[in-house]
Amino acid sequence: MLKFVARRLSVMALTALVLTFVVFFLTNLQPNLEKLARSEGSVRMTDDAVDSWIIKNGHGGSSLYRYSEWLGVTPGWTFTDEKGKTHGRCIRGDLTVETAPTRCGILQGNWGYSTSFKKPVLEVVGRAIGATGWLMLGVMLVMVPTSLLLGVWAGMREGSRTDRVLSTVAIASTATPEYVSGVILVALLASPATGLSPLLASWGWIDGRTLFLGTATSAMDNITFWNFTLPVMTIALYGIGYIARMTRASMTEVMTQQYIRTARLKGASFRQVVLRHALRNALIAPFTVIMLQFPWLLNGVVIVETLFNYKGFGWTLVWAAGNNDIELLLGCSVVAVFVVLVTQLMSDIGYVFLNPRIRMA
Amino acid sequence: MTDTLSWGAILLLMAQQFWPVWIALVVTFVLSISFKRHLGLYGKLFDSPVGMVGFALVMFWVYTAFFAGMIMTQDPLGQLGSVKNPLPGTPILDPKPGQYAWYLLGGDHLSRDVFSRMVMGARQVLIIAPAATTFAFIVGVTLGLPAGYFGGKLDTGLSFLANLVLAFPVILLFYLLVTPEIRDTGIPIYLAAVLFLFPIIFFSVLFNARYFTSPRKRNLYVGLTLVLGLWAYSGLAFNMDPLGIWGMEPNLLNVFVSVVFVNAPTVFRIVRGIVLDLKARDYVAAGQTRGEGAWYIMLWEILPNARGPLIVDYCLRIGYTTILLGTLGFFGLGVTPESPDWGSTINAGRKLLSIVPHPAIVPAVALMSLVLGLNLLADGLREESLKD
Numbered sequence: 158m159l160k161f162v163a164r165r166l167s168v169m170a171l172t173a174l175v176l177t178f179v180v181f182f183l184t185n186l187q188p189n190l191e192k193l194a195r196s197e198g199s200v201r202m203t204d205d206a207v208d209s210w211i212i213k214n215g216h217g218g219s220s221l222y223r224y225s226e227w228l229g230v231t232p233g234w235t236f237t238d239e240k241g242k243t244h245g246r247c248i249r250g251d252l253t254v255e256t257a258p259t260r261c262g263i264l265q266g267n268w269g270y271s272t273s274f275k276k277p278v279l280e281v282v283g284r285a286i287g288a289t290g291w292l293m294l295g296v297m298l299v300m301v302p303t304s305l306l307l308g309v310w311a312g313m314r315e316g317s318r319t320d321r322v323l324s325t326v327a328i329a330s331t332a333t334p335e336y337v338s339g340v341i342l343v344a345l346l347a348s349p350a351t352g353l354s355p356l357l358a359s360w361g362w363i364d365g366r367t368l369f370l371g372t373a374t375s376a377m378d379n380i381t382f383w384n385f386t387l388p389v390m391t392i393a394l395y396g397i398g399y400i401a402r403m404t405r406a407s408m409t410e411v412m413t414q415q416y417i418r419t420a421r422l423k424g425a426s427f428r429q430v431v432l433r434h435a436l437r438n439a440l441i442a443p444f445t446v447i448m449l450q451f452p453w454l455l456n457g458v459v460i461v462e463t464l465f466n467y468k469g470f471g472w473t474l475v476w477a478a479g480n481n482d483i484e485l486l487l488g489c490s491v492v493a494v495f496v497v498l499v500t501q502l503m504s505d506i507g508y509v510f511l512n513p514r515i516r517m518a
Numbered sequence: 519m520t521d522t523l524s525w526g527a528i529l530l531l532m533a534q535q536f537w538p539v540w541i542a543l544v545v546t547f548v549l550s551i552s553f554k555r556h557l558g559l560y561g562k563l564f565d566s567p568v569g570m571v572g573f574a575l576v577m578f579w580v581y582t583a584f585f586a587g588m589i590m591t592q593d594p595l596g597q598l599g600s601v602k603n604p605l606p607g608t609p610i611l612d613p614k615p616g617q618y619a620w621y622l623l624g625g626d627h628l629s630r631d632v633f634s635r636m637v638m639g640a641r642q643v644l645i646i647a648p649a650a651t652t653f654a655f656i657v658g659v660t661l662g663l664p665a666g667y668f669g670g671k672l673d674t675g676l677s678f679l680a681n682l683v684l685a686f687p688v689i690l691l692f693y694l695l696v697t698p699e700i701r702d703t704g705i706p707i708y709l710a711a712v713l714f715l716f717p718i719i720f721f722s723v724l725f726n727a728r729y730f731t732s733p734r735k736r737n738l739y740v741g742l743t744l745v746l747g748l749w750a751y752s753g754l755a756f757n758m759d760p761l762g763i764w765g766m767e768p769n770l771l772n773v774f775v776s777v778v779f780v781n782a783p784t785v786f787r788i789v790r791g792i793v794l795d796l797k798a799r800d801y802v803a804a805g806q807t808r809g810e811g812a813w814y815i816m817l818w819e820i821l822p823n824a825r826g827p828l829i830v831d832y833c834l835r836i837g838y839t840t841i842l843l844g845t846l847g848f849f850g851l852g853v854t855p856e857s858p859d860w861g862s863t864i865n866a867g868r869k870l871l872s873i874v875p876h877p878a879i880v881p882a883v884a885l886m887s888l889v890l891g892l893n894l895l896a897d898g899l900r901e902e903s904l905k906d
Contacts, residue, residue, distance in 0.1 A: 168678075175682055180694065188699035325568070328897060332890035334841040336848045336864055337882040343868075344875035351875050371872045455687045460848065464868065471689075475849065478693040486693075493687045501685070 169498050180490040181224045184483045190216050192481050215246055229262020269484030278488040289458055289469035295389040304397040308404020313431055315409040330398030335460040339391040347371035373467035388465045392457040396450050407442040411435045448504035452497045523607030523620055532622055538585040562902040569898015575891025583644040591618035592631035594638040594858045599629045603874040626877040635858040636884050642859045647839040650777040657716045658785025663816040666793025680783035688780055695776045696852040706772045710755040713778050718747035727814040773852040777842055792824045826903040830896045837892035844885050860885045
């Protein structure tokens with residue numbers, strides 16, 4: 158077991174290194190740097206001025222070397238201008254040439270500086286992750302129980318009418334990407350002009366003009382049922398169908414096993430068979446699927462946060478990409494890659510723990 | 519001045535507008551159902567109600583894309599008046615003679631016809647999505663077969679690469695790969711140069727393995743593949759087709775390459791898994807004893823036997839690619855602003871969503887029904903292919 162985890166961890170570290178390098182390379186392409194020079198320096202810079210700005214600000218040289226600087230394994234760049242003043246990667250704030258550390262990369266906890274927020278990247282990303290954490294929590298609380306329940310219910314009696322109906326619902330929900338379900342939900346539930354809200358308002362069943370709020374900006378300060386339901390539902394809907402189908406498949410397989418028949422012949426009630434014999438074995442596969450859904454949720458988060466204007470992680474990623482905020486985008490990518498890799502590892506290890514049939518040598 | 523249409527009238531006029539699609543659908547279904555016993559897996563599809571519904575939905579959009587020119591009521595890019603977001607059924611202000619008199623499903627913020635844009639958007643989606651999926655499949659199959667069959671270092675290396683791509687959140691990858699800046703660096707062209715090589719390799723190896731024993735046939739088929747393939751390759755990847763028939767806009771190439779790049783690793787993993795399972799079968803061992811080449815066994819013994827799950831996944835993956843293309847449009851990546859594709863139309867319409875929902879709802883429902891159709895079709899195919 159330990160050897161297995163160690164091997165997985167080393168592959169993961171290698172993957173993380175390669176991935177962050179690819180992101181670094183793609184965000185620090187020459188055209189991006191030129192754009193950065195023009196937005197940080199002045200728009201009317203000549204091409205020569207742009208080139209010298211790039212070198213002066215430590216973006217010259219090979220991307221592999223700059224990557225290792227960013228990582229913090231090689232000393233940060235320094236540049237002494239004509240007046241003899243030295244500035245460099247690590248010389249920030251109160252630090253001078255003498256007091257500044259030689260290495261300051263992501264390993265030393267320096268994530269860089271966001272050019273569009275004018276704040277350290279760590280602060281921006283930290284705040285964004287906090288906001289997204291609440292969203293994820295809401296999604297998990299809705300998605301996991303609902304989908305497991307639907308899946309088990311449908312898989313209990315394969316081919317029954319309940320099964321057919323639930324399976325079709327699950328297919329429909331996986332066929333509806335977030336940007337479609339979000340749009341439909343808003344038009345149906347959060348528009349004062351169309352859908353259910355005007356009807357409910359005229360009957361006097363709801364106080365405000367709409368049943369739910371179509372934006373989640375106010376949820377940044379204060380999460381309420383009114384402003385948070387639609388974003389959570391939009392992300393959860395897409396995942397529910399997928400997890401429910403996996404659970405159903407696993408449940409139907411378990412229900413055909415010998416030990417289920419034995420339990421039935423023993424005289425156990427159907428209820429008991431499902432709850433005591435089938436359920437535990439049927440939930441192994443969905444566990445992996447739920448874990449592997451995290452990268453998927455990340456996609457959903459980006460779309461939904463953009464759609465509902467909720468300033469979390471996904472919104473920040475889109476903002477950073479749109480505003481050519483290189484260090485912020487890098488920071489977001491590191492977090493995204495980290496989340497994906499950790500969930501992969503957790504699903505692998507969890508699968509081994511949960512499934513008695515797999516023994517790692 | 520014509521009157522505003524009621525919802526009943528709108529639906530009726532829309533149904534009327536789709537007449538070529540109805541005829542084509544009826545013909546398809548009558549022919550398929552009457553000959554279903556002779557049509558293999560395709561024929562069996564008509565035994566499953568779910569599969570039939572899915573097939574009908576998919577074919578509806580395929581025929582819509584095909585007959586888009588006849589179905590459209592207005593110019594999808596033309597601004598027809600000064601009214602912003604006219605409601606469904608609104609008459610057009612002073613129509614020219616011969617012009618359709620209404621906005622069937624309303625207009626958008628530039629008073630372009632929503633119905634015509636939706637119809638035209640179907641054509642865009644249904645050209646790119648199946649083509650990109652096919653490319654991704656060829657790349658995945660060409661790499662997945664040897665990885666599963668030979669195993670060893672090749673497998674380890676390729677699997678590592680595939681996992682690398684899969685560990686990227688898709689949207690992040692799109693934000694990095696589909697930008698105007700990256701087109702300046704030429705990276706999409708390098709990617710295209712690598713990815714577009716795979717179909718040529720695949721078909722050359724395919725024919726070479728099959729006709730290895732009769733050199734004349736082999737030379738003919740492989741030669742034809744190489745000539746046609748390299749001709750298309752020069753045009754599609756480098757935009758240097760000497761005859762100017764093959765070509766792709768840089769925008770489109772960028773989107774296409776990124777979508778193939780995202781999909782190929784998943785296909786690779788599926789193919790590799792199937793091959794690992796199938797290579798222990800007796801017919802593979804029999805082939806090996808007969809002295810058949812490794813590529814012959816992979817391409818002509820294992821691949822045909824893996825077709826069931828691959829066809830099912832192909833249907834699902836076209837749907838997934840449609841969603842991806844919509845995502846790209848939704849974030850305004852790699853599309854021209856006036857493009858009628860569904861994703862960017864949804865994005866344009868969402869700004870006024872709570873006041874006038876129709877410009878966003880119409881393409882949203884269209885996209886949903888197409889993907890739903892593909893998923894139902896895949897489900898029907900899976901059920902029927904498991905029966906034998």
